[in-house]
Amino acid sequence: MLVLVPMLLGTIGTGLNLVMELQTIELARDAGHMYARAGPAADFSQPGYQTLLASIGSTLGLSTTAGKGSAVLILSQVLYVDKGICASDGKVDGSGNPLGCTNYGDWVFTQRLTIGNSSVKTSNYGSPVVTGKTPVTIASNGGISLSDQVTNVGDVATFGVGINPYKDVSGVVSGLPSGQTIFIAEAAANGYAMPPIVNNPLMYSYSMF
Amino acid sequence: MYPDGVAQAPGRAGKAEVGSGSVSIAALTFGDLMDSTPHWYPVERKLPMNLSLTTATNERGLETKHLHDSIPRASYAPRRSRRRKGAETVEFALTFLPFVAMLFLLVDSAWAIFAKSTLEYAVRAGVRQGITITGTQATAAGSNQTAMVKAIVQSNALGLLSGATGLSEIKVNYFLPPAPGSNGAMTDVSTQTNGNAPLNVMQVSVQGYSIASPVPRMFSWKTKGDGSAMAIGAVAADLIEPGSDSPPIGTAP
Numbered sequence: 001m002l003v004l005v006p007m008l009l010g011t012i013g014t015g016l017n018l019v020m021e022l023q024t025i026e027l028a029r030d031a032g033h034m035y036a037r038a039g040p041a042a043d044f045s046q047p048g049y050q051t052l053l054a055s056i057g058s059t060l061g062l063s064t065t066a067g068k069g070s071a072v073l074i075l076s077q078v079l080y081v082d083k084g085i086c087a088s089d090g091k092v093d094g095s096g097n098p099l100g101c102t103n104y105g106d107w108v109f110t111q112r113l114t115i116g117n118s119s120v121k122t123s124n125y126g127s128p129v130v131t132g133k134t135p136v137t138i139a140s141n142g143g144i145s146l147s148d149q150v151t152n153v154g155d156v157a158t159f160g161v162g163i164n165p166y167k168d169v170s171g172v173v174s175g176l177p178s179g180q181t182i183f184i185a186e187a188a189a190n191g192y193a194m195p196p197i198v199n200n201p202l203m204y205s206y207s208m209f
Numbered sequence: 210m211y212p213d214g215v216a217q218a219p220g221r222a223g224k225a226e227v228g229s230g231s232v233s234i235a236a237l238t239f240g241d242l243m244d245s246t247p248h249w250y251p252v253e254r255k256l257p258m259n260l261s262l263t264t265a266t267n268e269r270g271l272e273t274k275h276l277h278d279s280i281p282r283a284s285y286a287p288r289r290s291r292r293r294k295g296a297e298t299v300e301f302a303l304t305f306l307p308f309v310a311m312l313f314l315l316v317d318s319a320w321a322i323f324a325k326s327t328l329e330y331a332v333r334a335g336v337r338q339g340i341t342i343t344g345t346q347a348t349a350a351g352s353n354q355t356a357m358v359k360a361i362v363q364s365n366a367l368g369l370l371s372g373a374t375g376l377s378e379i380k381v382n383y384f385l386p387p388a389p390g391s392n393g394a395m396t397d398v399s400t401q402t403n404g405n406a407p408l409n410v411m412q413v414s415v416q417g418y419s420i421a422s423p424v425p426r427m428f429s430w431k432t433k434g435d436g437s438a439m440a441i442g443a444v445a446a447d448l449i450e451p452g453s454d455s456p457p458i459g460t461a462p
Binding site for chain 1: 304307308311314315318319322325326329330333336384386387389390391392393394395408410412442444445446447448450
């Protein structure tokens with residue numbers, strides 16, 4: 001019994017967490033695809049979209065109320081700051097080379113939306129720094145100004161995972177086209193805890209488009 | 210030997226006698242049998258029929274007693290075996306019932322987990338394929354978008370949603386997203402002919418599906434077992450792919 005009971009409870013706990021992980025993957029996948037497909041036409045800060053996302057993640061405990069529930073969905077758009085982005089904010093010299101373009105060569109956030117309980121997990125790609133001397137200003141719809149994207153170091157994302165930035169070497173263009181953003185959806189949820197067999201399980205998944 | 214059959218007190222000299230009837234059981238201690246310091250207690254018990262007591266005097270004049278058993282040693286084996294079998298039955302009953310309860314709990318949980326994950330996969334597959342269905346495909350199949358999505362879900366549900374009953378538990382809803390800047394909710398346009406317009410939201414769900422519990426679930430000894438069916442649902446949603454070849458919506462949800 002001393003062996004069978006922990007084995008049984010562990011099997012059940014692991015099974016429940018397996019289902020929750022599948023739901024987390026599905027939430028990240030669905031949210032990411034809608035986020036990317038709709039593009040600027042869709043505003044995921046709107047209650048209508050958030051209600052839809054909450055219905056997909058309802059069994060995970062995703063709430064539309066900030067700070068509530070046991071799950072979180074983090075939507076981010078990241079952009080590679082190249083000469084073209086610097087130029088769009090006027091941070092270039094007469095030859096078109098970056099001048100005062102602090103974030104040149106970095107990936108920066110152009111939008112950040114957090115739905116649900118943000119204390120469940122923070123983004124694996126960092127977050128815009130909204131405190132300190134030069135905080136990043138995030139609008140109500142999650143948008144971040146071009147000025148912050150180009151010059152505010154607090155807006156730089158921890159992002160270098162296999163995505164080649166835009167390159168134009170002797171007229172040969174490779175990587176992500178200039179100005180193109182990457183849509184990231186990260187979903188995380190507190191799993192089914194059953195100490196000491198399963199301690200503080202955290203379900204996490206992300207998708208990029 | 211005393212006339213009433215009481216074993217003679219140790220230490221008295223005498224001839225060897227064979228006694229029967231009653232004896233002080235306490236006197237038959239290990240010390241007595243080993244011919245060392247004898248013990249005597251004035252507690253008298255009748256000897257069993259198969260036992261007899263032999264009293265003898267050794268060379269040193271000490272009285273010794275020997276207990277004889279008329280039943281061969283081998284004859285005790287069946288009796289002990291029967292007693293042991295009884296104990297084994299009780300132990301088996303004590304462990305078997307919790308074991309069976311655990312087994313049923315495991316089967317119940319595994320079945321629910323399997324059903325939940327299967328339905329999640331089925332609705333996800335329905336949405337993934339459903340948002341890409343074109344009018345040309347629907348015409349070729351002689352069907353419509355809603356019916357085709359339901360068929361996809363049903364075929365991916367590993368038989369859990371078979372038949373007309375299972376089909377009725379699959380719901381396909383279409384939503385019109387709110388205008389940018391609006392705080393309004395999504396509008397359910399499932400019953401409209403253009404509800405499946407590109408960039409509308411298709412939501413596929415399983416509603417009303419339940420699985421019966423193999424045995425009542427016991428949460429406490431004090432409360433009655435819960436034998437009710439467990440409701441399991443699944444939902445997935447995505448934006449319908451843009452295109453000019455929209456299929457007929459069919460009867461939704």
